[in-house]
Amino acid sequence: MTGLDTILHAIEQETLETCETIRQEYRQKAREVEQEAKSQEETLRRESEQRKARLQEEAKARADSAAGLARRRAMLTQKQTIIQQMIDKAQDTLCQLPDDDYFSVLYRLIHRYAQPGDGVLVLGPKDMTRLPKDFMQQVKAALPGGASLTLQPQPDSQAQDGFFLLYQGIEENCTFRALFRAQHDVLQDTVQQMLFA
Incomplete structure (x- = not known):
């Protein structure tokens, strides 16, 4: 391997390690977001049960939809943040090369x-x-x-x-x-x- 290949390999390894760390952080954050979304979903469900039968079904459908949308939005936002952090880290790594x-x-x-x-x-x-x-x-x-x-x-x-x-x-x-x-x-x-x- 040439010196440049060694450096590129080292950068690639560092990027892979960083990716794995961020992937683990993302998974933990995704679980937390999902738990929060489930908690909100359950609250909305309890409130809808107190209404009449017809309104109860409509409210449940809205609650399920809103919770799913909130979960998807939160996960999308988290993914975008992680992706931008990786891109920024790659640029910083390039700028800080010997x-x-x-x-x-x-x-x-x-x-x-x-x-x-x-x-x-x-x-x-x-x-x-x-x-x-x-x-x-x-x-x-x-x-x-x-x-x-x-x-x-x-x-x-x-x-x-x-x-x-x-x-x-x-x-x-x-x-x-x-x-x-x-x-x-x-x-x-x-x-x-x-x-x-």
Whole structure:
């Protein structure tokens, strides 16, 4: 295994362990929500029994429906919270990688998002202070054919992690936050499959 493969494997293992912890927490919370919903359902049932026979049946049907809906809503809300926590943790893990691993990820992203022609690579102040000595050599090696980038530090850049690419006044936001936001639905579906399938 290469160093990157080892790191990716470690991240995958950490993600799986985190998924299992969150899955267990979700199951416990789901049981609590179900117990609360059952308690509310029972209260509604007792009240409906005091009414006339016709009203009793209608109230029971409404109570069952409301309890089921409340349970489903609570479970959905909890699932969405857990999924978002997993996505946030994945982004945080990526941002907190050791420098070598972090910049390896940047090189892959540069290769993926660089366009043919001359462009400008904008890094944030944090990344500028920890650049590897051979950073631009690695960037050039990562660029697809016909692409070239010039590094332009911008102390006021909004790139806290990741980078921006500028091509003739057009900005390509490749910060981790923007990339995660752009892929949010796909990530959400993936995490949901991992946790709840």
